[in-house]
Amino acid sequence: MRQHHRTLRLLGSLLLVATGVSATGAAPARPAPSTPLDRVVPAPASVAPGGSPYRITPDTHIRVDDSGEARRVGEYLAAVLRPSTGYRLPVTTRGGGGIRLRLAKGPFGAEGYRLDSGRKGVTLTAAEPAGLFHGVQTLRQLLPAAVEKDSVQPGPWLVAGGTIKDTPRYGWRGAMLDVSRHFFTVDQVKRYIDQLALYKINKLHLHLSDDQGWRIAIDSWPRLATYRGSTQVGGGPGGHYTKADYQEIVRYASSRYLEVVPEIDMPGHTNAALASYAELNCDGVAPALYTGTEVGFSSLCVGKEITYDFVDDVIRELAALTPGAYLHIGGDEAHSTSHEDYVKFMDRVQPIVAGYGKTVIGWHQLTGATPAKGALAQYWGLDGTGAEEKERVAAAARGGTGIILSPADRIYLDMKYTADTPLGLDWAGLVEVKRSYDWDPGDYLPGAPASAVRGVEAPLWTETISKSADIEYMAFPRLAGVAELGWSPAATHDWDAYKVRLAAQGPRWEALGIGYYRSPQVPWPAQRG
Structure with missing residues (x-):
């Protein structure tokens, strides 16, 4: 008889979940939304949203090119993120995934950048370190405002999926x-x-x-x-x-x-x-x-x-x-x-x-x-x-x-x-x-x-x-x-x-x-x- 009641309770719970209500009567927790790519100030030159967001976790690292300036931008980003996330976020030249800052030739000019975000990571690409730095400012705005606080916050730390291509109108x-x-x-x-x-x-x-x-x-x-x-x-x-x-x-x-x-x-x-x-x-x-x-x-x-x-x-x-x-x-x-x-x-x-x-x-x-x-x-x-x-x-x-x-x-x-x-x-x-x-x-x-x-x-x-x-x-x-x-x-x-x-x-x-x-x-x- 007790087994019968447990079965009924389980079936009832499944029905409640199917209708969007938990067994306690509350709606289930929904994943926190990520900030849309087009919510940035200044407005980027080009935004193409799509795909899964990237989630910064305790395992995230910041991968940089083997150059002093790229490393400095990486350390700057880590210094912004560490207090609020509580994560180590090591800056390294090795590994894959995570957050990557790379210098490469492309249509970026002296200050432009490209940001690519997806489930496996975020990549910022620029021709010059200034472009990487400006891309970091965009990345900050794609994270919750609490990322700017100097004490550990609950998160989650999601970056919307898609691509931003950005160069300035004026120098x-x-x-x-x-x-x-x-x-x-x-x-x-x-x-x-x-x-x-x-x-x-x-x-x-x-x-x-x-x-x-x-x-x-x-x-x-x-x-x-x-x-x-x-x-x-x-x-x-x-x-x-x-x-x-x-x-x-x-x-x-x-x-x-x-x-x-x-x-x-x-x-x-x-x-x-x-x-x-x-x-x-x-x-x-x-x-x-x-x-x-x-x-x-x-x-x-x-x-x-x-x-x-x-x-x-x-x-x-x-x-x-x-x-x-x-x-x-x-x-x-x-x-x-x-x-x-x-x-x-x-x-x-x-x-x-x-x-x-x-x-x-x-x-x-x-x-x-x-x-x-x-x-x-x-x-x-x-x-x-x-x-x-x-x-x-x-x-x-x-x-x-x-x-x-x-x-x-x-x-x-x-x-x-x-x-x-x-x-x-x-x-x-x-x-x-x-x-x-x-x-x-x-x-x-x-x-x-x-x-x-x-x-x-x-x-x-x-x-x-x-x-x-x-x-x-x-x-x-x-x-x-x-x-x-x-x-x-x-x-x-x-x-x-x-x-x-x-x-x-x-x-x-x-x-x-x-x-x-x-x-x-x-x-x-x-x-x-």
Whole structure:
């Protein structure tokens, strides 16, 4: 009789399972879904989903080519995955399956990659280490957001099956950090570098000098850093980078495949230098330290020869510290410099930059002079900027000057989102997330050939920004959209699709401890806790 009841219970359980209900009355546990391949930011160039997912397990290893750079990318990936998975994930040159990083010739360019995922493993293939690194960022997004946490999480760790083929639209995908208005330490800059790398940003533009502070040690003019690095907006303690500090930033950025572009702004925005050395002033009198936020009142003395000795020394020492190809000389808002003097100054200074092996970048006012051959102009005007100014920049572009697009009412990260945003400014308008994303760099500047556009860069000026949490609140979520404008094909550009992919980044930022602006324009998932 007892056997009969056991048989009936077994038959009942089988019937419940067949109808999708467990013997306890609960639905059976379903396999955790994997993140679709097309849920990535920036949108990949090509996505072909299909096949079984790959599951990272305690037996997974990371196989790399026998090269130092491939191994370094493999170790970087392992360092991301180990804390949250709790797995060993050895990096090795032997074995099959698992996660493989391989360098091989192919249609990848300098930064592209291919990701192939299936039941037996994930393979990332690229022609250059930068491509492998960018592929790793995509792989991170294909795993649950909890992979970013620094303690063991339950998983499972599934990578959807299929293939991604990806190359960037533009070679210049930048972010600028103003360390002059407010100073940020080496560790704070490194934190931002890691956040930029998540979205395949490849240029870090550091605004190292302005009226409020000089942030880089120059041996031949030591008071620049020791005296004029001593304060900031509002009169705080300021700070400066020693040469070793700066080189550490450069090294760390390079490990994340970002090139550092240093900027010394001139001939305007120079009160820090003028206050440090009286002889740089036309009247020989050093002005007072400045901790305000007004612009356009300072100028190097264009007629004095010592000005060019100063510029030569600064550029020589900074170029020697900077392995990248570019040096930014500013050139904006030089309202206290006559047009004639501005042209004279740029004609003298641009050859100095070239003489130390660097390519000139200037804000787009540089086009009011004669940009050097190969120079880049960084456009920061507005949609409503006058036609004459836009045409001057477009004419320079038609003449061979490359253009970096940083329209202030689109991708200045220090602009308020709404009138109620507690940080930021609004002189360029209010810049919500959709406005920041919904434009095309390829046809933004009338009369400029699309071929002249080198890419995009999101500046973050720091009049109101004084700590890392401020940087993150103003940068996220807009930075991700700028990255997509720079990386993804124009054909993928669609706000309605993007905002869904962007929303999926929210839990990842939370796992990383990034405090972001929860724009009502984006369908964020509910926050836990």
